[in-house]
Amino acid sequence: MNWRKPIYLVWPAYEVLVADKYIDPKKLKSKQSGDMEAEEERLKREIDSHGDDFEQLEEYATMLLESEVKRRERIEDKAGTLFQATGIVTALFAVSPVLSGRIWIVEGWRLHVLLATYLLAGIHLVTSLWMAMAVRRVGELYLPTVADLVETLDRKGKIRNERIHSVIVRTKRNEAFLGMKANRLVAAEAYYRRGLIFLALAVGAAAVFSAWWPSC
Numbered sequence: 001m002n003w004r005k006p007i008y009l010v011w012p013a014y015e016v017l018v019a020d021k022y023i024d025p026k027k028l029k030s031k032q033s034g035d036m037e038a039e040e041e042r043l044k045r046e047i048d049s050h051g052d053d054f055e056q057l058e059e060y061a062t063m064l065l066e067s068e069v070k071r072r073e074r075i076e077d078k079a080g081t082l083f084q085a086t087g088i089v090t091a092l093f094a095v096s097p098v099l100s101g102r103i104w105i106v107e108g109w110r111l112h113v114l115l116a117t118y119l120l121a122g123i124h125l126v127t128s129l130w131m132a133m134a135v136r137r138v139g140e141l142y143l144p145t146v147a148d149l150v151e152t153l154d155r156k157g158k159i160r161n162e163r164i165h166s167v168i169v170r171t172k173r174n175e176a177f178l179g180m181k182a183n184r185l186v187a188a189e190a191y192y193r194r195g196l197i198f199l200a201l202a203v204g205a206a207a208v209f210s211a212w213w214p215s216c
Contacts, residue, residue: 012186013131013187013191015187016180016184019183024176043165043168058164058167061164061168064168065167065170065174068175071178072178072181075135075182076135076136079133079135079136079184079185082129082188082189083129083132085192086195089199093200093203105210106206110205113205114202114205117202118198118202120198121196121198121201122195123195124191124194124195125191125192125195128189128191128195131185131187131188131191132185134188135185138180
């Protein structure tokens with residue numbers, strides 16, 4: 001059994017950091033980076049060996065790149081909804097005492113239990129927002145630029161080959177960044193769910209404590 005699994009279960013953000021070491025292109029070791037470059041060169045040779053019939057291959061490569069851009073947008077949109085949902089849910093729980101129509105008074109050991117539960121809820125909700133923000137902070141996807149176009153035009157020979165190779169390489173590199181974004185989104189959602197559970201427990205316990213054990 002991996003000794004890290006219990007830690008992953010308790011604190012998903014740690015699992016995200018560990019995963020980054022293996023998928024983040026900026027953290028790859030020299031050997032891994034060299035293997036990636038060798039794979040890209042091999043891919044270029046394969047493209048050159050296909051002759052001049054590249055229309056379908058170029059279409060597929062472009063579709064892959066566009067699908068990754070759409071996937072990034074979906075992931076970032078989901079992360080953005082966590083901000084709105086957290087604010088709405090927190091506000092609803094905050095006004096629960098007012099909606100109940102009575103004053104909630106909790107003292108003694110029950111107060112300490114409530115404070116601890118609220119603290120856990122706050123930690124998880126804040127961490128959820130932090131991980132949601134981290135989704136957008138992950139490196140930008142590799143997308144075609146004007147500089148890339150100029151560089152391609154300056155090269156002699158098979159310009160179309162270079163363009164297709166560039167798109168495919170970007171698509172492959174983007175897989176790592178999209179994986180990092182997805183990992184952070186999954187962690188943010190896990191913290192959000194736990195935060196809601198702790199918040200619901202705290203509000204429910206406050207209602208029970210104030211009703212069954214009134215202040216003397």
